[in-house]
Amino acid sequence: MKTSSQNHSVEKDSFEKPILTVDVAYLSIRGGELEILTIKRDKAPHEGELALPGGYVHCDEDEDLSETARRVIAEKTQLEPDYIEQVETIASRSRDPRGWTATVLFMALVSDSKRGEDDKLGKDCQWVALGGLKRKSLAFDHGELLSKVKERLVAKSRYTSIPLYLLPKEFTLSEAQKYFEITTQSTLEKKSFRRRLLDADIIEETGEQTKTGKRKAALYRNKNDSNVHFFPRMIG
Amino acid sequence: MKTSSQNHSVEKDSFEKPILTVDVAYLSIRGGELEILTIKRDKAPHEGELALPGGYVHCDEDEDLSETARRVIAEKTQLEPDYIEQVETIASRSRDPRGWTATVLFMALVSDSKRGEDDKLGKDCQWVALGGLKRKSLAFDHGELLSKVKERLVAKSRYTSIPLYLLPKEFTLSEAQKYFEITTQSTLEKKSFRRRLLDADIIEETGEQTKTGKRKAALYRNKNDSNVHFFPRMIG
DNA sequence: TAAATAGTGTCTTTAAGACAATATCTC
DNA sequence: GAGATATTGTCTTAAAGACACTATTTA
Incomplete structure (x- = not known):
């Protein structure tokens, strides 16, 4: 030595x-x-x-x-x-x-x-x-x-809730899915995605609905403000 | 600004x-x-x-x-x-x-x-x-x-193969389990652990058996030298 | 043969994937 | 009503958990 x-x-x-x-x-x-x-x-x-x-x-x-x-x-x-x-x-x-x-x-x-x-x-x-x-x-x-940051974002978006930080304060589940699809760089299955997000108990309905679009959709907001949620498995 | x-x-x-x-x-x-x-x-x-x-x-x-x-x-x-x-x-x-x-x-x-x-x-x-x-x-x-390093080790031991780096060159599945239990700070279920490690295709039998202990056990060695394996789900 | 450890069989549970069916809205 | 999007139902699949059972070895 x-x-x-x-x-x-x-x-x-x-x-x-x-x-x-x-x-x-x-x-x-x-x-x-x-x-x-x-x-x-x-x-x-x-x-x-x-x-x-x-x-x-x-x-x-x-x-x-x-x-x-x-x-x-x-x-x-x-x-x-x-x-x-x-x-x-x-x-x-x-x-x-x-x-x-x-x-x-x-x-x-x-x-x-x-x-x-x-x-x-x-x-x-x-x-x-x-x-x-x-x-x-x-x-x-x-x-x-x-590239390193992108890699980190893609990886963590597959098992944490961090894409929620990119969404507007109020959002529909379809919008949430779109955002997660962008950050994970993959297409997600609608039912699985909704179930996962709702079961995690990290968002809540505002009670309001969207006006725009082809059909009204329920609006949600972030619940556990400031806490990153870790899902039990990866998605996508 | x-x-x-x-x-x-x-x-x-x-x-x-x-x-x-x-x-x-x-x-x-x-x-x-x-x-x-x-x-x-x-x-x-x-x-x-x-x-x-x-x-x-x-x-x-x-x-x-x-x-x-x-x-x-x-x-x-x-x-x-x-x-x-x-x-x-x-x-x-x-x-x-x-x-x-x-x-x-x-x-x-x-x-x-x-x-x-x-x-x-x-x-x-x-x-x-x-x-x-x-x-x-x-x-x-x-x-x-x-503490930060311990936290990282505990977390990564739950979904990667890094505890294999701590094991001796040749080891039994029971020893492997013991090492994973130390690094994850939890007790693991024998069957799940073995299935997971074997299904991952990251270790292989040496053909030899241990002499010590109450009963002989098959010896394994690391297969994918130098590659960290990511398991599909967390253990423990 | 008893004790201990190694190894296996198999049922359950959890959470994601597939995909169809239904509901509601706008035009 | 047609088209589009939202929402739900439900079967399948992958992989972990539980737990009992068998096998082998040594003392």
């Missing part, structure tokens, strides 16, 4: 400190498709390209990393996420031309209705449909970061 | 860089109990207390964070883990008396037989049973880090 460098993590030492940042994939569903909040970079490198909102960890302001994530979002839009989750920390020499960097990647979700209320984004901010991103591509390795 | 600090993650700036470290909870099963590799600290703060192996990210040596994790383990023992997984990145002002620090937490597992071959640890290293740790307690917030 080597005898050098046996210090524990935080001994004062002379190593070059890596740059630590937080990047957030902030997702929403609009027009039947997942969209992501992008920032147009105004300086090199990758000037003019789209990037995920992100920024340095501010040791003086941020108590922890989720605060950093919330802050970097708040610097770009007043639209606060309904859900936020740390996904992975990615680091390497090659991911940024300016040197060894580490970024803590977060996934954030906001409900359709909440986003509806607020569309006052800065001019450098833009919601972009994931489908359209294939050609545009993102700055740095943000395409890969987005 | 604020207009200050709108830089993307990695603009050159004057913020105090936080300290970035990696800590590893290196687990093994011995004597029917989970054990963790601890390091006795030889300097302040927390001198003399037990801590997880960890260390700075070395921008010059480490290509990515899992390399850092492997390196900090290698600095303490030649025993290479059979499995390694990034768990979470924890950061805050308060977790270390010397300032704002961030640590990327890893879980590492090593098989019983591999650990058997090598017990040449440095004198500051020691495998400690998790049960006995309650009174000793760990330095810094390493007790909390360990």
